[in-house]
Amino acid sequence: MKIKKILVANRGEIALRVLKTAKEMGIKVVTVFAEDDKNLPHALFADESYPLGSGALSETYLNKSKLVDIAKRCGADAIHPGYGFLSENADFASMVESNGLIFIGPTAASIILMGDKIGSKNALEKINIPMIPGYHGDDQSEENLAIQAKKIGFPVLIKASAGGGGKGMRIVHQESELLESIRGAKSEALKSFSNDKVLIERYVINPRHIEVQLMSDTHGKHLHFFERECSIQRRYQKVIEETPAPNLSDELRLKICETAVQISSGINYRGAGTIEFILAPDGKFYFLEMNTRLQVEHPVTEMVTGSDLVKCQILVAQGDHLPFLQSDIKQKGQAIECRIYAEDPDNNFMPTIGKIDSIGVPTLRDVRLDCGFLDGTEVGVNYDPMLAKLVVWGEKREIAISKTIHSLDEVLFLGVKTNRDYLKRILGHKDFIAGHTHTHFIPDHKEELGPKELSHADLSALIAAVSFSQNKKNHLSSNTQNLSNPWTTLSGFRN
Numbered sequence: 001m002k003i004k005k006i007l008v009a010n011r012g013e014i015a016l017r018v019l020k021t022a023k024e025m026g027i028k029v030v031t032v033f034a035e036d037d038k039n040l041p042h043a044l045f046a047d048e049s050y051p052l053g054s055g056a057l058s059e060t061y062l063n064k065s066k067l068v069d070i071a072k073r074c075g076a077d078a079i080h081p082g083y084g085f086l087s088e089n090a091d092f093a094s095m096v097e098s099n100g101l102i103f104i105g106p107t108a109a110s111i112i113l114m115g116d117k118i119g120s121k122n123a124l125e126k127i128n129i130p131m132i133p134g135y136h137g138d139d140q141s142e143e144n145l146a147i148q149a150k151k152i153g154f155p156v157l158i159k160a161s162a163g164g165g166g167k168g169m170r171i172v173h174q175e176s177e178l179l180e181s182i183r184g185a186k187s188e189a190l191k192s193f194s195n196d197k198v199l200i201e202r203y204v205i206n207p208r209h210i211e212v213q214l215m216s217d218t219h220g221k222h223l224h225f226f227e228r229e230c231s232i233q234r235r236y237q238k239v240i241e242e243t244p245a246p247n248l249s250d251e252l253r254l255k256i257c258e259t260a261v262q263i264s265s266g267i268n269y270r271g272a273g274t275i276e277f278i279l280a281p282d283g284k285f286y287f288l289e290m291n292t293r294l295q296v297e298h299p300v301t302e303m304v305t306g307s308d309l310v311k312c313q314i315l316v317a318q319g320d321h322l323p324f325l326q327s328d329i330k331q332k333g334q335a336i337e338c339r340i341y342a343e344d345p346d347n348n349f350m351p352t353i354g355k356i357d358s359i360g361v362p363t364l365r366d367v368r369l370d371c372g373f374l375d376g377t378e379v380g381v382n383y384d385p386m387l388a389k390l391v392v393w394g395e396k397r398e399i400a401i402s403k404t405i406h407s408l409d410e411v412l413f414l415g416v417k418t419n420r421d422y423l424k425r426i427l428g429h430k431d432f433i434a435g436h437t438h439t440h441f442i443p444d445h446k447e448e449l450g451p452k453e454l455s456h457a458d459l460s461a462l463i464a465a466v467s468f469s470q471n472k473k474n475h476l477s478s479n480t481q482n483l484s485n486p487w488t489t490l491s492g493f494r495n
Contacts, residue, residue: 025311033050135151239338272293304334358415
């Protein structure tokens with residue numbers, strides 16, 4: 001069945017991302033918006049857009065019944081969940097399909113299997129996927145967990161089976177910390193996921209976080225789009241991603257990617273997915289988890305492979321064959337993605353709010369700003385603080401780094417404090433430039449990544465940017481056109 005109309009059950013830049021590809025494919029797009037999002041681009045630029053009302057997320061973007069009802073009323077064939085929200089909710093996937101709609105994502109069974117860290121490990125052990133030594137059995141008594149931790153050897157990592165984002169996770173360096181950490185992890189897991197089951201793994205010191213982009217159709221074709229380096233993290237949340245991963249031999253790269261395909265094939269997966277691995281300093285790699293959705297960082301893969309992953313998702317969802325072979329997918333150049341957050345890194349990363357006076361526009365070639373805001377829109381505290389993703393391609397890694405730093409100076413997001421300067425500090429750090437990254441890069445270099453006094457050049461650039469923004473605002477205020485018309489505000493948005 002050819003999809004003719006898609007409802008995007010999400011908001012912001014990912015809703016716009018899906019909208020862009022669908023329109024290029026000749027597919028109508030329907031978006032939804034909560035009351036506080038009514039002036040954002042995703043609510044303005046779709047073929048149709050429907051209000052979700054106001055209130056808690058459970059009443060808006062997480063209201064499964066309301067989303068399905070809107071899709072049916074507007075005549076949509078399919079629902080794309082984006083990432084976050086309901087993208088890995090098996091009940092929602094089932095509800096969509098039981099109502100005669102296409103879910104642009106994996107099957108509910110795959111979401112359930114790979115969403116359970118213990119269940120997924122049990123399944124993948126059967127197909128000989130390398131696992132971090134650990135315990136993920138059914139006996140969850142404190143006594144047994146303590147015994148298993150001692151067998152593994154300290155340090156160990158306690159993780160919630162149903163968890164994510166660092167919730168229900170504890171690093172235990174010595175036996176005296178063990179029982180308190182088990183209780184803390186279980187309590188947090190129960191509160192966050194209504195499931196207190198945990199697993200214990202050997203804690204790998206200074207690992208790298210390498211993930212592989214996958215795409216599988218319904219005709220038995222399972223392909224990888226190479227790897228991404230995601231080691232620059234803060235509190236288990238990714239900050240900067242890149243591909244190809246630096247300082248990785250072609251032999252190891254291929255082995256990691258082929259293992260990811262083995263997983264996808266072994267569970268008969270469908271659609272876009274990402275396999276995450278831990279790469280130890282000794283060169284051994286281990287399965288970490290699978291994300292059964294499109295990732296925030298998918299644009300870097302698109303930059304180096306020339307692929308449109310959203311288009312691939314849609315083709316798979318409507319039952320088509322993926323129109324290429326593994327040998328057709330190549331990496332070219334280097335791509336880096338920076339997540340621009342409304343937060344103050346120099347004040348313990350506290351979230352910030354305010355009105356965006358001017359976003360700014362990247363001027364260099366092969367630079368992409370995926371942003372869900374416009375000049376003049378408000379940033380609140382009801383959603384994730386990510387404002388945009390700056391994605392940069394260069395022929396070589398050093399060129400990509402240089403272009404990224406330059407482009408961060410062009411997307412100012414004036415009016416709201418962001419982490420732009422902090423991102424520049426990371427990109428300019430000698431160890432990052434050398435490709436010596438690991439998951440503790442940020443805490444290990446905390447002092448070096450701290451605030452620096454602005455140079456005269458930086459101050460001059462900032463003054464010029466503020467002056468430009470003010471002149472732009474004065475020009476717009478004297479324009480007699482209706483400013484609520486989205487086409488008069490497109491200069492602040494680039495996807």
